[in-house]
Amino acid sequence: MTIVTVPIVESPAGLTRRTRVFRRLRRNPLAIISFVVLAAAVLVAVLAPWIAPHAVEDTDFGHLFASPGTAGHLLGTDDLGRDVLSRIIFGIRASLEVGLLAVVTALVVGVPLGLAAGYFRAVDAVISRFTDLLLAFPFLILAVGLAAIRGASLSNAAVAIGIAQIPGVIRVIRSDTLRLKSLDFVAAAVVDGASDLWVLTRHILPNATSVILVQATVTLPVAILGEAVLSFLGLGIQPPSPSLGTMLATAQQFAAKAPWAATFPGVAIMVLALTFNVFGDALRDALDPKGDR
DSSP: OOOOOOOOOOOTTOOOHHHHHHHHHHTOHHHHHHHHHHHHHHHHHHTHHHHOSSOTTOOOGGGTTOOTTBTTBTTOBOTTOOBHHHHHHHHHHHHHHHHHHHHHHHHHHHHHHHHHHHHOHHHHHHHHHHHHHHHTSOHHHHHHHHHHHHOSSHHHHHHHHHHHHHHHHHHHHHHHHHHHHTSHHHHHHHHTTOOHHHHIIIIIHHHTHHHHHHHHHHHHHHHHHHHHHHHHTTSSSOTTSOOHHHHHHHHGGGTTTOTHHHHHHHHHHHHHHHHHHHHHHHHHHHHOGGGGO
């Protein structure tokens, strides 16, 4: 069997597609800002045990609801005298952990099903109807239901959010597979005798990588918001482990007395979700092949 290869086509300026993508990202100020913020968030999450000024469970009953900047607490304390900044740092770590686990779960299940639905007509109807069935339930309702069934924990929240994201991944990958399947290089590989598995793994999947990357960046902020909602409802990360959602749930009853205890975790959730969305949009524009024309 002759292997059909697709050569990397360079632009008249001699730039490969990867180089052009990085160049477009560098020229986008929002992409640079969002990438810097996300890199800082990841660095904070990785170094949380070393950069947090206090242990997350340490209480200071002599300074309950201390204002930001007083008693050695940069962002103040909560109702138990725990340092808000330290808990936010570990809360960001938990949010990213749940987000990454949820995205991996959604991609591991959704990508193969999307490829199969787009390439094999025999299974397309079954997978598509299953996807439509799951999409009939709102994302948060499905995630809350799955989390309630499995029990409240970080891993269960991640799995529940990931499963709730699978239908969206299937639809996106299926659509791109249908597009790639109709292109000449796939038809040439089929005519040349390539097996279905070879076509899927050597031709369609590599060319769908950009769509998968963009889908991952879109799924991450939804997963972060989903984790915050589940933890807020008591179905996610359980106290005393810090979570941005549980911090909001605890602080809401003291909002008038200590607004900072709810404001700072809320801002952290907003910044994480917003920067992932902005970077995802920038990455989608940079990977758009229409920009090469």
